[in-house]
Amino acid sequence: MRIALTGAGGIVGGFALRAARSAGHEVTVLDRRGGYMLGHAPDLSGHDALIHCAFAHRPGRYRGGEGDDPETFRRANLDGTIRLFDAAAGSGVGRILFLSSRAVHDGHPPDIELTEDLPTRPANLYGEVKARAEEHLRSLGLHGTSIRATGIYGPGPAHKWRDLFADYLAGRTITPRVGTELHGGDLADAMLLLLGQKAPPSSVNASDLVLDRHDLLAEVRRVTGSTSPLPPRADTATLRVLKCDRLTAMGWRPGGFEKLHKTIPEMLDRAWDL
Numbered sequence: 001m002r003i004a005l006t007g008a009g010g011i012v013g014g015f016a017l018r019a020a021r022s023a024g025h026e027v028t029v030l031d032r033r034g035g036y037m038l039g040h041a042p043d044l045s046g047h048d049a050l051i052h053c054a055f056a057h058r059p060g061r062y063r064g065g066e067g068d069d070p071e072t073f074r075r076a077n078l079d080g081t082i083r084l085f086d087a088a089a090g091s092g093v094g095r096i097l098f099l100s101s102r103a104v105h106d107g108h109p110p111d112i113e114l115t116e117d118l119p120t121r122p123a124n125l126y127g128e129v130k131a132r133a134e135e136h137l138r139s140l141g142l143h144g145t146s147i148r149a150t151g152i153y154g155p156g157p158a159h160k161w162r163d164l165f166a167d168y169l170a171g172r173t174i175t176p177r178v179g180t181e182l183h184g185g186d187l188a189d190a191m192l193l194l195l196g197q198k199a200p201p202s203s204v205n206a207s208d209l210v211l212d213r214h215d216l217l218a219e220v221r222r223v224t225g226s227t228s229p230l231p232p233r234a235d236t237a238t239l240r241v242l243k244c245d246r247l248t249a250m251g252w253r254p255g256g257f258e259k260l261h262k263t264i265p266e267m268l269d270r271a272w273d274l
Contacts, residue, residue, distance in 0.1 A: 002047045004044050006052050007052070011158075015188040016053060030042060038077065050088045066126075081133045085098075104127050106121070107123035110240065112240070115243045120134065138202050152181075152183075152184050154267075155263060173231075176213060178211065179211060193252055194250075212233050218230055
């Protein structure tokens with residue numbers, strides 16, 4: 001399969017690129033080096049699929065990633081995505097995978113189960129942009145799937161816990177937090193699984209772990225021998241976990257805590273460099 005990929009320089013796009021090439025697919029990377037930027041309408045003739053992972057935001061921020069310039073954020077990420085999807089459809093691309101987010105559901109009350117057929121209800125600009133891009137993809141009449149992913153972790157030079165690990169190892173106070181997490185490699189596996197479906201669903205949820213910083217840093221302490229105190233456990237009263245029934249029915253099995261424990265030493269190598 002010939003695949004066009006945006007966002008290959010990011011954590012999710014990087015995992016998608018490596019997984020697709022390892023599976024024998026031919027990948028065209030759409031990035032600045034090749035002249036592509038969000039807002040462009042590239043000619044994707046001859047491609048079988050598009051995986052869209054690129055997103056313009058303030059470093060380290062998705063919700064609130066617009067900073068003090070919401071119009072530029074909207075223009076790049078919503079208008080740019082719509083233009084890309086239209087270009088793909090016009091070029092005859094038959095499949096599109098869109099990296100969406102669980103943020104499309106942030107506006108639902110805490111007692112709502114986050115199933116895959118739940119209508120979107122964003123509560124911030126990030127979620128709104130993702131939800132409206134999903135709507136446009138559905139309107140195109142091709143095999144399009146929006147992947148509503150939770151927090152993504154994995155090794156890399158700027159992985160999401162780099163500063164957290166460094167702060168903990170330096171003995172700084174850590175704010176309690178609990179959230180849902182998924183290894184980037186497992187998300188990439190889900191993408192390839194979806195590309196192989198004859199009639200993929202229009203949306204899927206992708207999540208794996210409920211992870212408290214207390215437990216994450218306890219593993220860091222075990223690996224490093226650190227004596228820094230662990231943060232208290234966070235309140236889970238308002239935590240909601242994505243239901244991932246559609247991917248599970250396709251045979252998708254993320255790596256769970258076993259994969260997390262195997263990954264932490266590699267991620268710690270970067271923390272020591274600070």
